[in-house]
Amino acid sequence: MPDAAAGTRLDVRKTYKLFIGGAFPRSESGRSYPVHGKGGALLAYAAQASRKDARDAVVAARKAFAGWSGATAYNRGQVLYRVAEMLEGRSAQFAAEVAAAEGGKGAEARAAVAAAVDRWVWYAGWSDKIGQVAGAANPVAGPYFNFSVPEPTGVVAIVAPPGSSLLGLISVVAPVIVTGNTAVVIASESRPLPAISLAEVLVTADLPAGVVNVLTGRPAELAPVLAGHMDVNAIDLSGADVGARTELEQLAASNVKRVLHADADWAAQPDTRRLTAFLEIKTVWHPAGT
């Protein structure tokens, strides 16, 4: 009998894949790329998503939109709070992954994970409150009840911040989905592993398939596909490379995407701006009379 304590077990090494439509497929291209830790050690191989994978992710996000945006705000809040519970339960794993990816002391990684969980909870709470803050009853001159309500924009592409593998990722994903949007997120190229672990949490928290889709690989290859995609409604360029921003914004203009510009600071204390950036205001003129 092999004895685990004697170190005779074989390593159970993890194969990191993509997260599309609630499943974990390899890249259809068959490509992967090595991910190194801060010290240069090989951590793992991550899937290198192709343009086809990006398009598949948009299809999955579109398919999920009707159900997720049609769920009650209360229900979305409950699902997202459960994500926070799962994150908290796995905080040791995330701290280890963040430390391996970003270096620094263990305490720093634990603090980053705690901040990420807190931020997720903060945004989850907005689910059934943003409607009161962003909506209005409008005093028009006429026999109408006129009101405006915020609605999710649709499928949102996100270029996640390259430097912060978990806190940065959560700071851009949570505000997009809490209001009912669905997301296709390009994870940090050099630090993609915590994003795939987050995807495992999303699945166990019963987030419906396709609400969040995670691509790992080269943002330079994937971001233009999403920015120019005609079935993507908005794009968050928070993590986009400085040199790529102009091209991505031009591509985004092709179908009048809502653009959250790259200078929006994800690290700052959050407010409602990341929520309202991906909301449409719908105004209804309802007749009033006998």
Place this chain on the structure above:
Amino acid sequence: MLSVLTFRTPDEAVVKANNTPYGLSAGIWTEKGSRILWLAQKLRAGVTWANTFNRFDPASPFGGYQESGYGREGGLHGLAAYLHA
């Protein structure tokens, strides 16, 4: 140009109305108040007029979804674009 289509159920009308990359405005004609609100929820348009059309008011936000443009003019949401708050 105006395209005129028929429908048999309200659900079918919603699918047809939303089958466009635009979404500036929509109009609903029905005697049933609850149906107005049900349809207004489903239609992906910035402004929905019920039993009326092309009404504007400085207090009412105007602007479209998707490829019908950015932002809103009028009302609280129109004013927001002029604020740094």
